[in-house]
Structure formats: C-alpha cells, structure tokens
Amino acid sequence: MDFPHLHIIIMAGGAGVRFWPASTQAKPKQFLDILGCGETLLQATYRRARHLCPPTQIWVVTNAEYAPTVLEQLPELQSANVVGEPAKRNTGPCLMLASALVQRIDPLAEMLVLPSDHHIGNEGAFYRSVEEGVEYAQTREVLLTFGVRPHRAETGYGYIEVEQDARRDFLPVERFHEKPDAATAKRYVGQGNFFWNSGMFAWQNRVFRESMVRWQPALAAKFAPLEGGYSRGVVEQIYEAIEPISIDYALLELAGNVEVMPVDFAWSDLGAWQSVYEYLPKDALGNATQGSAVLLGTSNCLVSAPEGQLIVAKGLENYAVIQTEKSTLICPIAESEEMRRITAILGEKGYDDHL
Structure with missing residues (x-):
C-alpha cells in the first residue's frame, strides 16, 4: 500500500x-x-x-x-x-x-x-x-x-x-x-x-x-x-x-x-524482566536462560549471564538472576516491575555509577 x-x-x-x-x-x-x-x-x-x-x-x-x-x-x-x-x-x-x-x-x-x-x-x-x-x-x-x-x-x-x-x-x-x-x-x-x-x-x-x-x-x-x-x-x-x-x-x-x-x-511492551521470561523458551523445569548457566534444583527462573561469565544457581524458584559486568540483580521474578523503586534506592545510597 x-x-x-x-x-x-x-x-x-x-x-x-x-x-x-x-x-x-x-x-x-x-x-x-x-x-x-x-x-x-x-x-x-x-x-x-x-x-x-x-x-x-x-x-x-x-x-x-x-x-x-x-x-x-x-x-x-x-x-x-x-x-x-x-x-x-x-x-x-x-x-x-x-x-x-x-x-x-x-x-x-x-x-x-x-x-x-x-x-x-x-x-x-x-x-x-x-x-x-x-x-x-x-x-x-x-x-x-x-x-x-x-x-x-x-x-x-x-x-x-x-x-x-x-x-x-x-x-x-x-x-x-x-x-x-x-x-x-x-x-x-x-x-x-x-x-x-x-x-x-x-x-x-x-x-x-x-x-x-x-x-x-x-x-x-x-x-x-x-x-x-x-x-x-x-x-x-x-x-x-x-x-x-x-x-x-x-x-x-x-x-x-x-x-x-x-x-x-x-x-x-517488554515492561519488566518477567515479560522477557515469558518470551524466551524454557527448559523442562520452566527455566529461561541467556548465556552460560548451570541450574540445580531450580525452576521457573530467568537467568541471564554476560559473555564470558557463568552463573550457578541451586534451589531457586520463580527468581530472576541478571548479571552484567558491573552489577547483579537477584529478585523474585514477579517483583521485577519494582526496578524503578530499586534504582531510586541505589541512587540514594550513592551507587550512581551502577545506574
């Protein structure tokens, strides 16, 4: 058209x-x-x-x-x-x-x-x-x-x-x-x-x-x-x-x-990490991974590791584990929409260089 x-x-x-x-x-x-x-x-x-x-x-x-x-x-x-x-x-x-x-x-x-x-x-x-x-x-x-x-x-x-x-x-x-x-x-x-x-x-x-x-x-x-x-x-x-x-x-x-x-x-609208989890393919235990990860006794989690890094998780359920070169986030995946409040706290505590 x-x-x-x-x-x-x-x-x-x-x-x-x-x-x-x-x-x-x-x-x-x-x-x-x-x-x-x-x-x-x-x-x-x-x-x-x-x-x-x-x-x-x-x-x-x-x-x-x-x-x-x-x-x-x-x-x-x-x-x-x-x-x-x-x-x-x-x-x-x-x-x-x-x-x-x-x-x-x-x-x-x-x-x-x-x-x-x-x-x-x-x-x-x-x-x-x-x-x-x-x-x-x-x-x-x-x-x-x-x-x-x-x-x-x-x-x-x-x-x-x-x-x-x-x-x-x-x-x-x-x-x-x-x-x-x-x-x-x-x-x-x-x-x-x-x-x-x-x-x-x-x-x-x-x-x-x-x-x-x-x-x-x-x-x-x-x-x-x-x-x-x-x-x-x-x-x-x-x-x-x-x-x-x-x-x-x-x-x-x-x-x-x-x-x-x-x-x-x-x-x-990809409004939070949970929406990424919903998009990605899952393993038999409902885990979605990006990068290298070894998951033991872990289910329904989103785990994201940068290139060259390895994340090992044991005993987690319904969590997001997001690692970057400077920072790591570990939180219940259902609460990932609270990032705005979390980043505000980081700013108050002087971690501006991580934001």
Missing part, C-alpha cells in the same frame, strides 16, 4: 529503568538486544518502519545524549532525522516536537507513532493492521490508537475501554484506564470491551496539531516559534519552559475524536 505522505515517529528517549542492571542511563533498554534476537529493540522497530516508508520519512526522537547511539545502530538514517530532545519531557512534548518538524517538510503529512522498545511477534499481521489504520485516519478527523485484544488479565498495561458489545473495526474510545490490580484486570478481560493500550497511534498531522491547540493551548503556543524554523537554541528554550506530560494525559484522555482499532498481532 502506498502512503506518500506517511511519516513514522519512533519514540526512543526512555530511560528503561525497569530493565536494570542490563539497561543503564548510558545505554537504556531500546539500544539493547534484550531478547537475544540479533538486533536491538530500536533496530527491530526501525526495520518494521522501513517496511512502510523510506528512511527520509522516519524520525527518531530521543534524548540528545543518545543521538550518537541511534546513528550508530541505524547507519541508514540521516542525522537530520534523529531529533535530540534537550531534556526528558515525556511523550506529549516529544510528539509536539516531531509534529513541528514534519509540518515544515510536509503539510499533508500523516503520522504513525511507534515506541522504540516494544516486541511485535506476528509482523505480517502488524503491517496489515497499521496500513489499515493509517488508511482510515488519513481521510478522517480522528486520533487513532491501536488496542491489542487481551488474552490474559495483565496488570502491567493500561487499558482502553469501548462501548459494550461494539463490533466495528474502529471504535470510539469511552475512556482510558491506568494499570489495574489483578481483580480489575480479570474483570476487564471478562467483559470483552477492553483493550491493552499499545502506545501506538496514527493520525493526520494537521488533526493532531489542531487538537493540541484546542486541548493544550499553552503547550501548543510554546512550540509555535518552531513554525519559523528549527534551531537547537529555540528547542532548548521551549523545553526549559514546559513540564513533562504524556500524550495520554495531554490529549487522548480529553479529546472527543479518539478512536481505537482492535488488533490481534502478538505484542508486548
């Missing part, structure tokens, strides 16, 4: 703290081959984007300090297509910045927004879904999000609610829900009108910009100087004057023209 005005925005500025100790401030999750596939998560996302449009219409928005890493991992991409943010301001400003740059190049642009650090299993189904979604959005005044049909009661994802018993291909969003507890997640899945929030979007750039002016006029006004031309100095001034806000809070939870396209391709 031909989309001459399609521009793909890859958001690659996350810190990836939930994958400590493999993911660090110097090299966060999106720049790692966290699944052992032979390509980093960013490279996999870019490869999928290349299936849909040329490199000149792919934009990677990242923290300025990561721009050299992006160019190293994506040598096909021109430096002008790597947009360095001077500070972390979450996904709202990230997409406003990308929108301003794309608008100057192509006033008729459509945008497909992809996180850089997700796993897509069935790529054929992914391509079919996003092409259908882009085609739908390019002729309508909608902000389209892709909602993954849930196959389990997952507490690590946000959910999108639609009208009960709705059976169309594109559905108005009733409301967005934060990550639920186990009982609530089970109820969501049982009701059948909830979808996982994938964080992937499609819209006409014009519709996005007009929506931001309506719902976030102060934030939109901050980015107005970029209409006269892009300069790093102007971007730095803008980022000094704004607060972090996600695109969900800034726009999608407020606007009345948000729709969801239910999709069925295999997807994971």
